[in-house]
Amino acid sequence: MLRFIVRRLLGAIPVLLGLSVILFLFLRLLPGGGPAEAILGQHATPELVAQISHTQGFDQPLYVQYFDYIGRLLQGDFGSSFIDGRSVVDSFLVRFPGTVELTIGALIFAVGIGIPLGRLAARHPNSWLDGIVTVISLFGISIPVFVLGYTMAFVFSVQLHWLPDVGQLDPRLDIPAVTHFSVVDAILAGDWHVVDALSHLVLPSIALGSIPLAVITRITRASVIDVSNEDYVRTARAKGLTDRRVNSRHIMRNAWLPVTTVIGLQTGQLLAGAVLTETVFTWNGVGSWVVTSIQNHDYVVVQSLILIFAVIFLTVNLIVDVGYAFLNPRIRYS
Amino acid sequence: MKRLASILAIAALVASACTSSSTTPAPVSGGTLVVGLDGDMVFADPSLVSDGNSLYVAAQVIQGLVGLKPGTISEIIPVLATDLPTVSADGKTYTFKLRTGVKFHDGSDFNAAAVKFNYDRWQAYTKGDLQDNAYYYGAVFGGFGTDSNVATVAAPDPTTVVFTFKTPQSNFLISQTLQVFGIQSPTALQKDKADTTPLKDNKYAQGQGESMVGTGPFMFKDWTPADHATVVKNPNYWDAANAAKVDQITFKPMGDSTAKLQALQSGSIDLAQTISPADVATAKSSSLSIIDRGQSCNLGYLGLNQSVGGTPTIYANKDVRLAIAQAVNKQGYIDAFYAGQGKVPQSWLPAATTGFKAEAMPAYDVTKAKASLTTAALTADQLKVDLYYPSNVVRPYMPDPKALATAIASDLQAVGFTVNLKTEDWHGGYVKDATTGNLPMFLFGWTCDWAGADNFLYTAWFGYQGGKPNAQFGWSNDQANALMLKALQEPTVDAANADWGQVQDLLAADMPTVPIVNSTPPGAFTSKVKGFVGSGNAIEYFNTVTLTK
C-alpha cells in the first residue's frame, strides 16, 4: 500500500510539470493586450499597454519568463497578481476556505440525501417510489445550476425570507474574518452567529450538490440492486437474517464501493461547478476568482491556481483509491 | 429512511432559526448600510487606482481641495479649500485658501504642508508598479517627475497652497475633483511606508492595516478582498452639519446582476451601485427605488474605422457613415436595453459636460438612410459588413452589448447592409483590436474621468497620438486636432469652451463616429434607505444617507 502511494505521488510530478508548461504557453499566447489592459481599463491605449508590459516584464522571451516562474515556484513562491499586486497564496488563503465549505456542504447534501434515496428506490425497484426518485435525480442532472440557484434564491430568500442568498455571513453582524472559514469564524465570534453561517450555506450547497445528488442516488440504487442479487445476499436471507442485518452487513458494505468512487470523482467536479454557484450566490471562493483572472489575463494567478486545483484533484483521487482498497481488501495495487 | 428524516429535521431547524434571526430588528442606532458594489476595489490607496469601484469607496473617506456638488457632474465646489482658487491672468498660477481645524482620521492636522506633501509624492512616483497604476496623475499632468506640467506646489503659510504650471492647463480644476487627487495624511503615508514596491509588499495599498487615511465623513476600517470593505463613521468630522448618519457602510462586490436584484429584494443589501436596466421594471414593482442619475457622464457609440491595416474601408465614404447614422433607431435601443435610462446624444459629449455644444444630429430615418446609401453607390460585396461587439463586459454606456449589436445589425439590414455579427472578449482582444485599429465597425464608448470636453474629445477619441490620427477611427482632421491642442492650453475655461464648440461643429459636419446613447445607469435601493443622492458620474456620497427600520 505504501509503495502504491509513493508511486502515485512520484507519478504526479511529470503530470504537474507538463501541466505547468502547457498552462504557461497557453496563457501567454492568449489573444488580447495581457494584464496591462486590465490594469488600465478604458485608458488602455496601445502605447500605455506596451509601456506597462515592458516594466512588468511581459515582453521578455517566454522561456525566460517560464524559468523565472518555475524557479520561484520551486522556492514556494506562487507569485502575485498583476492586477491587484496581492500574492496568490494570500488571496488563496482568503478564498479557498469558502470553496471548501461550499464543497463540504454540497457533499453532505448529496450523500446525505442521495444514499437514502438510492436505497429507498432500490428496495422497491420499478415501483412508483422508484419512478419518483428517478425523475428527481434526472431533474437534478438536467437543470442548469444557475437556473436552480436563481429560482431557489427567489423562492426562499425573496419570497419566503427563510434563507439568505448573498455571501457567507450577514455583513451587518460584523463577524471578524479570522480563519476565513465562515462557520469557524462565526463559532469564534460566539453569540449563535454560527446559525447565520450555516443558513448562508444551505441554498448554495443544494445548488452545487444537485448534480452529485443525482449521480450518487443513481449509483447507490444500481449498486444496491446489483449486490442484492448476489448469491451471498440470497444466502444471508435464506439463513433467516433480519432485513436490517442483511442491509447493513451485506448489502451496504459492498454497495459502498462504487459509491465511494463516484463521491471522489464528484469532489473534483465540484470545484468546477463552484464557478457558477459562487457567481449566483456572491460566494467568495476560488471559482469566481479563477474566471475573472482568466478574463483579465492575470497569468500568474491562473497558472498557480490551476496547479493547486490539479494537486487537490490528484490528492482526492489518491485518497479515494486508497479508501477503495481499504473497503475492498480483494483489490491489490501493483 | 430514518437518516433522511433526521436530515430534514435539521434543515427545518436551521430554516426556522434563521427566520427568527432575520426578523430581529437591528438594535444599533445609525446602523450598517450594506452596499452592493459592481466589483472589488483594487487598491486602498486612491492615488494608485483608476477603477470605479475603488473610487466609489474612496469618495466616502478621502477628500480633495475641490469636488463636485453632489448630484452634478461638472459643478465644482471647494471641499478642503475654502473657495475656488484665484487664477493668475496667464493661467499658470492657482492659489488655494485652505480650511482650518480639519484633522485627518489619524488625528494629525490637515494643512498646506500636507497638500504639498501629497502632490509632491505623486509627482515623485517611481517607474514600475507605482507609475503603472497611478494612471491619472500621469494623464492629467503629462507625466511624472520632470515630465509633469506641475512646476511647483508651494505652501507659503499653513492655509495657502500655490500651484505653478509650466504651461496653462484649462482642465486642471475639473480634473482635481477626481478622488485620486484626494489628500491623505502625510504622517500615515510615511509611517506605513505607502510608497513600498512591489505592491504585494505594500500593506497600505493592500488595505491590510491603516489605509486611506483622509479627512472624509467615513474612516476606512477593513477590507477582505473579494468579500467586503468596511468604512465607519468619523466621529470628529470637520463639517458637523454634514457628518455621517449611519455608523458603518459595508461594500460588498457583486458581479452578477440577477444576484444583486434578488439581494435587494431579500434585504441582504440595502443599495446596489448599479442594477441591470433589464431589472428596472421588476425593481420598481417590488417597491425598490431606482437611483436617479440625472446627468449622464458617458457616451456609447458605433465606431467606424476609415482605414484598417492601411486599406481604406467603406467608412471612409462620408455617405456611408451618414447612412449608418440615419439607419440606427437610437431611441428604440434606449427604450429596450437601457430601460429608458438614457438620452440620444446631441453631440459627441454628454449634455452636462463643460464645453458641450448641441449639434444637429441625424435622426432615425430609414428612407433617408437608404437614399444616403444609394448616393454612396456601394457594390453588393461592399454592403456585406462585419459588426463587432464585446463579450464578457458590461459598461455603463453598454449594459447589454450583445443585444445592442443584434438590434443595430437588424436596423442596418433594413436599409440594405448584410451584417455579420462578431465578438471577442473585452480583455481577450476586443479592446486591443479596437484601439489598434483592427475593427472596421464596432461598439465602444467612454465613461468620463471628469466631465470636460477634453476628456472625451481629446483624450478618448480624436486627439492625435504620436502625430497620427487615433487608429481606432483613422479619422484625420488636422484642423480639429489643432483646435483641441489650443483649447487645452487656454488660460480660461470660457476660451477653451469656445474652441471645443468649434471642434464639435467639425465632428457634426463629418460624422466620424455614430453616437448612440448618453446613459444614466440605474442603481436601486430599498425603502429603508433615505437621503441618497445619485450622480451621473457614479461618484456618490453616503454621509447624507439614513437607515429606517
Added chain:
Amino acid sequence: MTASPVAVQAGATERASRGLWGDAFRRLMRNGPALVGLGLIVFFVSCAILAPVIAPYGPNTGSLSNFLQGPSPSHIMGTDKQGLDEFSRVLYGAQISLTVGVVAVLFGLIGGTIVGAIAGGAGGLLDSVLMRITDVLLAVPGILLAIGIVAWLGHGEIQIMLAVGISYSPIFARLLRGSLLALRESDYVIAARSMGASPRRILIRHMLPNALTPLIVQATLAAATAIIDVAGLGFLGLGPGDPRVAEWGEMLTDSRGFLQNAPWLIFFPGLAIVVSAIGFNLLGDGLREALDPRLKR
C-alpha cells in the same frame, strides 16, 4: 461507470456479439423509460426538422418595438428582448442545440477513442505518456478547460462544440483504455493471439467492438450533459458569436435577468433543455441496461 459491462463482454465471442446487439435491441424495446427517452428525442428531432413548417415566424423576424411581450395568441410563448417570437426560436433552437450537443460528444468520442485505443492497444511507454496527458486534462476542471479553449479559438458554435468535446475526451479515453486492458487478458483474445492474428487485427476486429458498448452508453448520457454545459458556457459569456442564432442555452442565459418580469423566456428554453436532457438520460440508462443483461431487473 461500473466495471460490470466489461466483464460481460469479456466472455463474449465475436459471433455472440451480434447476438448481443440483437438481444440488446429487444431488451431496449421492452424497457418503458428508455422508450419514453427515445420518444422525447424523436420529438425534438422532428421539431428541429419541421421548424420551418411549424414555426409561425422566422427565428429572426420581428420588431424591436414588440420586445418582452407576454404569451398571447399571436406569440404563444411571448417575445424576447429583441421582439422575436419565442416559440419559433425554441423550435429553431432544436436544430442548433441538438446538433451542438451531439457533435460535441462526437468530437469527444473521436478524440477519446483514438487516444484510448492507442493507449490500451499499444501499452507500455506510449500508454503511460498518453495516460499522463489524459490525467493533465482531467486535472483541470472541464469548464475551465472550455473557457480556455474559447479564449483561444474565439467565439462560435464550432469552437464551443470543440471545447465541450475536448473536455469530455479524457473520460472516453480512460473508459476505453480500461475496457481494452480488461479484454487483453480475456480468453478469446488470448485464443486469437495464439492463432497468430496480428496485434492490430486483434485490436480492431476483436477488442474494439466489444469495448465500445460502455462508450456508447456514456456518450448518450454525455449528450445530455453537453447541452447543459453549453448553457453554462453561455452563462460565463462564452456562447456562440452571433446572437441571432437560436440556441436554447444562449436563449436561456440571455434571459437570466428576466426570471421575474418575463419568466416565459427562462421557462420555455429551460424546459426544452431539461426535457431533452432527460430524454438522453433515459435512453442512456436504457441502453446500459439493455447492453448489460446482468442489470436486468
